[in-house]
Amino acid sequence: MTWWWRTRQAEPEGVGQEDGQARRAQIARRLWLGIDRDAKTWYPDDAVYGDRKLVRTRRQMMKHRLALNNEIRAQLRAYNISPPAKTLHCKKGVAGLLAIEMPNPALTACLHALTRAMADLEVSIAELTEQIEKRVASDERLRKLQQQLPSMGALTTLTLVCELGDVHRFRNAKAIASSGGVVPRVYQSADTAHHGRMTKRGSRSLRSVLGQWSVRLMAHDDLVSAWAAPKKQRLHKNKVRMMLARKLLVGVAVLPGATNRPTCGGALDVELKSAK
Numbered sequence: 169m170t171w172w173w174r175t176r177q178a179e180p181e182g183v184g185q186e187d188g189q190a191r192r193a194q195i196a197r198r199l200w201l202g203i204d205r206d207a208k209t210w211y212p213d214d215a216v217y218g219d220r221k222l223v224r225t226r227r228q229m230m231k232h233r234l235a236l237n238n239e240i241r242a243q244l245r246a247y248n249i250s251p252p253a254k255t256l257h258c259k260k261g262v263a264g265l266l267a268i269e270m271p272n273p274a275l276t277a278c279l280h281a282l283t284r285a286m287a288d289l290e291v292s293i294a295e296l297t298e299q300i301e302k303r304v305a306s307d308e309r310l311r312k313l314q315q316q317l318p319s320m321g322a323l324t325t326l327t328l329v330c331e332l333g334d335v336h337r338f339r340n341a342k343a344i345a346s347s348g349g350v351v352p353r354v355y356q357s358a359d360t361a362h363h364g365r366m367t368k369r370g371s372r373s374l375r376s377v378l379g380q381w382s383v384r385l386m387a388h389d390d391l392v393s394a395w396a397a398p399k400k401q402r403l404h405k406n407k408v409r410m411m412l413a414r415k416l417l418v419g420v421a422v423l424p425g426a427t428n429r430p431t432c433g434g435a436l437d438v439e440l441k442s443a444k
Contacts, residue, residue: 210337212330219303219330220373223323226296227373229289233257236286240265243279247271256283257290300326317420319384324377328420331374335421344421348374350414366410378413386412 212220237256244251252264265283270276304310304322314325331348338344345351348371353364368375385392392412399408 210334212333216330216333219326222296222300222303223327223330223373226293226300226323227376229293229296233286233289233293236282236289240279240282240286243270243275243282244268257286262287262290297323313420318389319381324381327373327377328417331371332417332421338421341418341422344418345414346370348378348414348417350375350378350410350417374417375413378417379409381416382409382412385416 240256241251247270249268249270251261252268253261255261256265262283266280268276268279270279301322304314304325310325310329313329314320314322317325332344335344338347342351346367346369349367349369351367353367355362355364386396386409387393396408396412399411
């Protein structure tokens with residue numbers, strides 16, 4: 169009864185009674201025999217969990233800082249007050265905001281409170297960024313990866329490694345791309361198949377750094393620019409960027425065992441040569 173109840177709790181809603189019972193029976197049999205051929209579960213240890221928490225906390229703080237920035241700009245715009253600086257969270261912007269007197273004392277108190285909160289977040293973000301740089305500098309594997317790949321910073325390196333985890337748990341390149349959410353949704357019915365937008369499943373931090381890395385490579389790397397130029401003529405630049413992000417994700421995952429060249433796992437080289 170214990171095995172059956174565990175599988176019944178794990179059964180998703182919306183499954184028919186007959187199909188659900190058969191599926192639970194199969195899951196219960198695999199659990200009883202101690203085998204599971206369908207899924208490979210990997211649990212991060214304390215070190216990997218700490219790295220993930222480090223990059224994810226920094227990302228959340230940056231989102232909060234952006235929300236405070238927008239709130240301050242909206243309050244200034246309501247009374248036609250020009251911002252003291254282009255970047256509000258810098259020292260000049262914070263000092264200028266604290267010197268502004270709004271028409272109402274209550275509005276002035278709100279503006280100064282938002283400014284102080286944004287300044288505190290900026291300090292915390294700087295501390296987390298410093299911790300990320302120290303973490304990459306202290307690990308030889310992370311340091312070599314950062315030096316080997318182009319346009320890689322400490323944040324991108326640590327995020328890729330900690331969010332990917334153990335790459336041996338993936339069966340193929342499609343599984344790696346699917347874990348990052350950089351694959352399209354597929355709707356199939358009989359002989360018809362429709363590919364929609366990205367699934368955006370998995371780690372948001374991973375997709376964020378992949379997108380930023382793709383933008384940098386498309387702007388400053390000659391090999392990537394030559395690869396992306398013909399595709400931009402027939403596709404939107406965001407689609408090309410996500411195509412590159414998928415190649416980068418798979419290339420980083422297979423890089424240690426596939427190639428020692430300082431490129432994106434050789435994926436772009438192969439496609440560029442085939443295009444020629």
